[in-house]
Amino acid sequence: xxxxxxxxxxxxxxxxxxxxxxxxxxxxxxxxxxxxxxxxxxxxxxxxxxxxxxxxxxxxxxxxxxxxxxxxxxxxxxxxxxxxxxxxxxxxxxxxxxxxxxxxxxxxxxxxxxxxxxxxxxxxxxxxxxxxxxxxxxxxxxxxxxxxxxxxxxxxxxxxxxxxxxxxxxxxxxxxxxxxxxxxxxxxxxxxxxxxxxxxxxxxxxxxxxxxxxxxxxxxxxxxxxxxxxxxxxxxxxxxxxxxxxxxxxxxxxxxxxxxxxxxxxxxxxxxxxxxxxxxxxxxxxxxxxxxxxxxxxxxxxxxxxxxxxxxxxxxxxxxxxxxxxxxxxxxxxxxxxxxxxxxxxxxxxxxxxxxxxxxxxxxxxxxxxxxxxxxxxxxxxxxxxxxxxxxxxxxxxxxx
Numbered sequence: 244x245x246x247x248x249x250x251x252x253x254x255x256x257x258x259x260x261x262x263x264x265x266x267x268x269x270x271x272x273x274x275x276x277x278x279x280x281x282x283x284x285x286x287x288x289x290x291x292x293x294x295x296x297x298x299x300x301x302x303x304x305x306x307x308x309x310x311x312x313x314x315x316x317x318x319x320x321x322x323x324x325x326x327x328x329x330x331x332x333x334x335x336x337x338x339x340x341x342x343x344x345x346x347x348x349x350x351x352x353x354x355x356x357x358x359x360x361x362x363x364x365x366x367x368x369x370x371x372x373x374x375x376x377x378x379x380x381x382x383x384x385x386x387x388x389x390x391x392x393x394x395x396x397x398x399x400x401x402x403x404x405x406x407x408x409x410x411x412x413x414x415x416x417x418x419x420x421x422x423x424x425x426x427x428x429x430x431x432x433x434x435x436x437x438x439x440x441x442x443x444x445x446x447x448x449x450x451x452x453x454x455x456x457x458x459x460x461x462x463x464x465x466x467x468x469x470x471x472x473x474x475x476x477x478x479x480x481x482x483x484x485x486x487x488x489x490x491x492x493x494x495x496x497x498x499x500x501x502x503x504x505x506x507x508x509x510x511x512x513x514x515x516x517x518x519x520x521x522x523x524x525x526x527x528x529x530x531x532x533x534x535x536x537x538x539x540x541x542x543x544x545x546x547x548x549x550x551x552x553x554x555x556x557x558x559x560x561x562x563x564x565x566x567x568x569x570x571x572x573x574x575x576x577x578x579x580x581x582x583x584x585x586x587x588x589x590x591x592x593x594x595x596x597x598x599x600x601x602x603x604x605x606x607x608x609x610x611x612x613x614x615x616x617x618x619x620x621x622x623x624x625x626x627x628x629x630x631x632x633x634x635x636x637x638x639x640x641x642x643x644x
Contacts, residue, residue, distance in 0.1 A: 251425045252367060253378065256360070258418035259319060260382035262326050263356060265390035265411035266349035267295050267467075268495065271474045272394040272488030273404045280404065281339045289594030290343050292471035293587040295350030296463065300583030302354035304576070307362075315359045315366070320422050322359075325352030327415035334409035358579075377503060380555075384499045386414070387470075392492035395485045445577045451564055452574055454624045456585075458519075459557045459578045461617040463586020465526060466550050468610055469494060471590035473546075476603045477539050490539050494547045501551025515556060516625035522552035523618045530611045534604070557582075560624065589613075 270277070270291045278288050310318045329349025336342040360379060368375040390411060398407035446452035473494060474487035509518070526549035532542030561574035593606045 253375070255418070255422045255426050256363070256375065257378055257382040258414070258421055259323060259356065259360065260379045261386040261389075262323065262411075262415045262418055263353050263383050264387035264495075265414065266326065266330055266346070266353065267292055268387045268390035268470060268491065269394045269408050269411055271471050271491055272391060272484070273398050273407060274471070274475055275478065275484070276398065276404045277342070281337075281342065283339050284594070285597040286591065286594035287339055287343070289471055289590040291346050292467055292590040294343060294346040295353055296467050296583055296590075297587035298347065298350030298354040299357060300354075300580050300585075300587060302351055303358040303580055306355035307358055307576075309355075310359050310362065315362050316422075316426050319356055319359050319363065320419065320427055322352040322355040323415055323419045323422060325349070325355070327412045327419065328352075330412035330415065331409055334405050336405050336408075358576075380502045381499050384495055384502065388492050388495040388499070391488060391495050395488040399485075446574055447577070451624075452561070452577055454620055455557070455561050455564065455574070456578045456581045457620045458560075458617065458624060459582030460585025461613055461620065462550065462553050462557055463582050464589035464592075464613055465610060465617070466589075467586050468589035468593050468606075468613075469546060472593050472597075472603075472606060473543070476533065476606060479603045480533075480536070480539070482539065486539075490543045493540060493543045497544055497547030498551035498554075501548055502555065505552065505555050515560065516621070518552050518556050519621040519625065520618065522549040522556070523614060523621060525549045525552070527611060527614045527618075530607050530614060534607050534611070 274288055274291075277283065277291075278285070306318060306322075326349050329345050329347075329352060332345045332348065333342065336345060364375045364379065394407055397410060398404050401407060401410075470491070473491050474484070477487040477490050478484055512518070525545050529542045529545035529547075529549070531537075532545060533539070557578070558575070561578045564574060593609065596605055596609060597603065
């Protein structure tokens with residue numbers, strides 16, 4: 244795949260990736276306005292974030308099967324249209340139930356594209372996978388950053404939170420014809436998962452697989468809790484709504500350079516334990532900074548470094564733990580599917596706590612406790628990885644003898 248087609252398909256990939264977070268990230272900066280307009284409880288409002296994340300845990304197995312039957316490129320195109328519809332339907336949203344339904348529609352599209360884009364990259368960019376995965380990650384973060392930054396200004400300019408949310412259908416409507424004309428017409432029907440590479444059974448009985456799943460899930464719980472509740476927490480601390488929205492933008496923005504630099508950093512320091520603990524303790528310090536009234540921008544920078552480091556490591560570990568490619572697919576499917584279900588519980592838990600207490604301080608305390616639990620899980624992962632490495636060395640020595 245040379246010059247023009249490679250560049251055009253790369254642009255199509257970037258445009259699709261950009262659309263995977265605005266439906267989620269555009270909500271939190273105007274959450275208090277939405278709650279006031281619709282009379283939503285904190286728990287119900289949390290569903291606007293939790294429903295798409297829950298879809299990301301439940302839909303991927305179905306999307307992979309559909310991609311095998313209809314072609315991954317075709318299903319990605321359909322899913323992009325679903326995301327556009329979910330965002331556009333927010334324009335007439337006049338009730339909590341209708342708005343939550345739009346979150347489900349957009350969430351289904353987002354959840355279907357996630358695993359299929361990985362197959363698309365493997366199928367069409369096998370010799371450039373690191374570069375394409377980096378583009379995918381950065382474009383995803385760019386979409387999250389843009390939605391976080393523009394949500395409040397758009398709401399103020401349009402005098403409507405519905406319009407502020409619905410406008411994120413536009414990037415999907417731009418991406419869809421680009422994908423259709425430059426990918427579907429070039430590759431009418433292919434599948435990124437061949438019969439020989441279909442997943443092995445999920446490793447439900449593996450203790451190590453469950454540790455990796457818990458690590459991914461706790462990261463998701465923290466990440467989506469921050470996405471849903473960081474602006475209201477900062478706003479409640481005495482800052483303006485625009486400033487609070489900008490802090491969510493900063494949280495997403497800081498992950499982009501960290502993610503881009505991570506492959507180089509990993510070559511310099513190969514220890515997975517080091518990066519796991521660095522990311523976790525960075526998030527702990529960020530939560531502590533909010534509790535201690537640290538300048539919000541500094542606390543948010545610390546919070547943003549965490550996912551920037553932890554997300555790629557949590558994607559890498561299941562692949563490294565698997566014995567072969569088929570097992571790697573199974574391990575990754577388990578960690579991500581179950582992990583996103585755990586992640587979806589975060590915003591709901593905080594919403595329920597806020598409804599019960601009426602305050603925000605307890606929310607940060609809960610997130611700190613989850614971060615401490617994540618550190619404990621990661622110590623167990625590192626211990627198991629060390630034991631496996633020693634066993635492999637001993638086995639090699641035995642073979643040599």
